[in-house]
Amino acid sequence: MYTPLFTPAVNPPFNMARYCLAGAAAATPDKPALIVIADPAAATPAETWTYAGLEDAVLRTAGALRQMGLAEGDRVMIRLDNTSAYAILFFATLAAGLVALPASSQLTDREALFLLDDSGAAVLASAVTLAPESTGKAPIHLTPADVARMMREGPRIDYAPTHAETPAFLIYTSGTTANPKGVLHAQRAALGRRPMYQGWYGISANDRVLHAGAFNWTFTLGVGLTDPWANGATALIYTGEKDPALWPRLIDLAQATLFAGVPSLFRQILKYAELSPAAMPTLRHALMAGEAPPPGLFEDWQDRTGRPLYEALGMSEISTYISTGPGIPRKPGTVGKPQPGRRVAILPVEGDDTPLPPGAEGLIAVHTSDPGLMLGYWNRPEEQTDVLRGEWFTGGDLGLMDADGYITHAGRNNDIMKALGYRVSPMEVEAVLATHPDIAEVACAEFPVRADVHVVGAFVVLKSEATPDSAGILAFAAERLAAYKCPREIRFLDRLPRTPNGKVKRSALVAYASQ
Template sequence: MDENFNLTKECLEKWSQDPQSKNKPAFTFIDDTSSQTWSYEELWNILNVYATNLNKVIKSANSKILIRMPHSAEYAFCFFASILADKIPIPASPELSDQEINFLLKDSTAKEIITTETKHVYDGNYNLISPERLNQSISKNELYSSKATANEPAFMVYTSGTTSKPKGVLHAHRTILGRKLMKEGWEHYQADDNVLHAGTLNWTFTLGVGLMDVWLAGGHAHLYNGSKEPNKWVEMIEQYHISIFVAVPTIYRQILKYVEISKKSLSSLRYGLCSGEPLPKEVLKEWQLKVGTNLYEALGMTELSTYISTHKNIEIKAGSPGKPQPGRKIVILPEENGTTPLQVNEVGLLASHKSDHGLMLGYWKRPEEEKEVFRGDWFIGGDTASIDEDGYIWFHGRSDEIIKSFGYRVSPVEVEAALDALDNVNESAVFGIQASENKTLIYAVVVLDNESHFLEEKIKNTLAKTLAKYKMPHAIYPISKIPRTRNGKIKRSQLKKEYGSKTDK
């Protein structure tokens, strides 16, 4: 892969130059009061202007640039233009504190920040670049032409750091080739699709599934920044004739709970896609009943994106995120060591072959951690799972979150699914707390529809009908909100700290 290859060019260039496609809408950004749309030709021209001006400011290739901006169209322009300019953008959440941003800057060695604000305090001298500076007019003979190759770095994203400090995950331009497997294995995007993604641009789920993959198919991508009331998603699906909606399962659950919906009200919707957390069986069933369309789930990770999924051409098995996407080599390996795949229904570590184009180049400046996730020719991201006789993957949780209690191994995901199925329980989180040197207890917190109706013993008695005794929570506490990372993952370590003092219950 030594020939010229650029991720942004692969997504957009051919559509922008095709007479049949260049005037088609490529991107719409919506807020609470208005929206703006760009065609493929307009979007491509904007990115070329941004990329050319960026190279006037930063001469050297592969320079790292932190993007710190509100969720906006300009955020997307800056990210994809940086890649087109052979730089390495680092998308950051606008909600990060100055302390968190300073860690990313120091760890990544980035010297430039694309930002719309100057009020923040940085520990060092950094070149602050505004989107306006990148949008200055240029002449045609100034246009920058990418010199990147497929295996060179394209962008870097930081993991959410639920168990340790965030680490940079470096992806190559070739990652877009790995993403092409998602079209037939999950998304099935078409050129006439209107796709609405509910996420924000600091998340690879949004950048990838919400933009890259839509543009690869020649479709029309929609993003939104505004009120997150559940009814707003339904209004936009209807107003913009959305054919595919993409969100975490929590958003689908909120829509079902708080909005009156019907097959007629969401008639433009072909189906929904979801990832980021397990899809509860009850949510899938209710959505199918009320809306008349399917929800296709996928399992992924920052290092590889989504690679296990359901889609319209296979049967959905409720509770399973699906099968390995065609073209990917996926096995279940023993947890301790070895490269011999486990048998059907045996629980081990989910592993992907290192030849996958979508796999990261590596962790930035973390050689020891990088060494831990490779075993022979296999990448092991830390998810525990099993594979059934039909080839479906069953997710058992993160290996570092599995609760080892009284000699048993308990998946918090399984217990959460049982809790979430109960009346009056909106959502739950399960975690283990070490009560003594040889004793770990299972704890749960639940968000209730009506907290005044909380009866711990009643919940336990109902759970006992579906869970083995060793999986039962030792204690259950009501909570107003489950603590989550900005990407929606449960902060189990925070819950362990907060409830650790209650182990005497």
């Protein structure tokens, strides 16, 4: 169901779950691997998993999955809340040689059914009651109680004898069509994350890592779980109310040494929380990715907390690959340098695959030999021709590299919106709104709420007999789209701006949104 980007000459044995868990489970079996905090006021965590206990739960769950008759490559869709069960089921799927599909619990039935249908998932683990039409989309349905039982009672097996190129997980992300596209990663994806260890985190086995995001995002799965466990560190999960004022208290309570989130969260913490260098005594530094940071964020965070904030640029197809870190000082106006071992170049937007000289703007490209690069797009072979340029992969980010190797991000070469840290395809939102009975035409763009916050907005042309009803359109969208994809503002136009060829002129929409 996918066309490999390239065929490597060597495909050694490798299992991502074994790489992350087996070493620490053998060397430090009683060390906390995962701590779950549900209530900041509680004296003790809700859950504490040692490395030995975590590995046991993963391998028992893997055994239960294989006992269901699943074969290598079968997809397991995970639509659970952000709990330990989500993390364990994800790694159990990899351990069993199956393909995990991490999804958001915020998805509507319509969105979830698309993922089930497109992926051909054999299993759906979900806490949400499914729509009747989902029958048959996934032959096996697991409830949270089923997963908990599998973790305790499943027949423990060994890690599957997978290889580096064996498919491991499938991430759906906003694409260039009306529906999300699947990005298929191999078991070797964990090896592709090693440049981040010192190129971004400066991580060691002594670290305790708290991530503020949800597990359906590669940023959270990687920074919050995969990399701490691969380094024998402790991963921390908070499952309670996400009040920005609480995070400093949580960091102190959990004795977190590294804290990760999106720029908008750091802005909210600075606005609503009581901060001082003494407020988070264990924190060494913070990690940020997912969207462009607002002006002054780095300086404000440093001034208020006494700790540095390190940024990274990434994409679903490879995760983060350009960053600052303890060994890479920040250079204002840039996102950092290629992480050690990465081959990154700037290519012409139109033309050949000859890297441009320092200072020239073009497409940021990663060499296809990078072990973190995806296997390919699921069911989208035609899209792969657009991202390959000789031996380089181009994900659509524009930038320039200076003589010192620092890269300035210059935006996107496509129409993907970045709203509240999420990548959202305007065409996906437009396809839903276009089914509203009063809407004749619709186009979406980012709306700036403030200089540092953008949300999804919609420009609507109504049918002749219809009257403007922003609230009704917003409610219509809320029933059919995940909350982070829903427009937050509706503006009515007599007609959409278009190019001479009849295409929607999105640059004009962006200008309108800023007015």
